[in-house]
Amino acid sequence: MEEPMGLKQWLEAPAAGVSAPRQPRLNMLRGAVARITTPLLPDDYLHLANPLWSARELRGRIIEVRKETADSATLVIKPGWGFDFNYQPGQYIGIGVHIDGRWQWRSYSLTSPAVSDSSVHHGRHTKQISIAVKAMPEGFLSSHIVNGVPEGTIVRLAAPQGNFTLPDPPPAKILFLTAGSGITPVISMLRTMHHRGSMPDVVHIHSAPTESDVMFAAELAELHQAHPSFTSHVQLTRSSGKFALSSLDELHPDWRERQTWACGPLDMLDEIERTWKAAGISDRLHLERFEIARSAVTEGGTVTFAKTGRSIVVDGATTLLQAGEQAGVQMPFGCRMGICQTCVAPLTAGIVRDLRSGVERHAGDKVQTCIAAAAGDCTLDL
């Protein structure tokens, strides 16, 4: 049987739905406020005092929007209570932006450097994070962000997560292969190594159509100048064509020895994956995909959310997670990429299809809502 909680444990336990920050005193205060004022809507009191204070959810304020290129921008965010600054370089956060009455959630890699525990605890850290967003053609949230999200906007945040991370200490020899917005997790890794003052032997090959499309171009050049052990190779694909992996043998003959991190368009990552597999060095390759590799098509249909009593008609390209969000259902999620299992929900009627593999799931199955779409009318127990 469960032991009853002591007062100290009760105060220190994380408030519902919020991951525990590593500062126990802060958590005690938040827990206390959340519990002592319950059921008198503690969040409302906190929110009145400061919109960044919430005992229920992570929030942040956009304090700077800085253009990187014509179609990309860096957002500097000041997170509110409970944000864990001990993230690893390469991890991503979830960000929710309120547009037209709905919270639109997407994942974005942190571009800010990771900091040491001691600088957080000793107050030497700015307590700010950054992400960089590239507007996708017809992309709803990315275009909204790049084309004018105002400074001062309050956003919701989901805690940093992901396994595409640089270990500390980093390996002696590194290869980064990036293209377009795929540079974002890698710039966090480079900034982290630069801030720590230890740059191992790093080769970074980054591709973009033209010079004006290169995100962080000036910073890459500065890092190249500052660290003899860092080589930045920028491939301008419109004038020089795609970077040929076959040229690695000539340019960096030791590429097989390097721990490699790659992030960019799906076809580029697929080719890298095949090449590393053929070389028998898949264990040295770390990949981050920003989108689901969709290989299946499905019909769509009416998706019903039984517990909340809502339903919505969607096409076969809309995931069940997106459908729920559009219908105003509070959907659990983490990676939104089929990795973490946070979004799993029971399917109680109908058929859905995994957009990556085409595999059908039937009533009685548990489904990952972030990578499944309706194959006809269906009902989820949410």
Ligand SMILES: Cc1cc2nc3c(=O)[nH]c(=O)nc-3n(C[C@H](O)[C@H](O)[C@H](O)COP(=O)(O)OP(=O)(O)OC[C@H]3O[C@@H](n4cnc5c(N)ncnc54)[C@H](O)[C@@H]3O)c2cc1C
């Ligand atoms: C772990 C992770 C980290 C990410 N980090 C970054 C980052 O640092 N910077 C950044 O700019 N983006 C990043 N993304 C992508 C980001 O989450 C959004 O998918 C992207 O901004 C598009 O959102 P949207 O609302 O504009 O597009 P939507 O309106 O959701 O989609 C518009 C259309 O584009 C397609 N689409 C959606 N996303 C992509 C994509 N990434 N590539 C190609 N087609 C797509 C959709 O299928 C749809 O047809 C990351 C994604 C993941 C999973």
Ligand code: FES
């Ligand atoms: S949100 Fe991570 S698997 Fe669906």
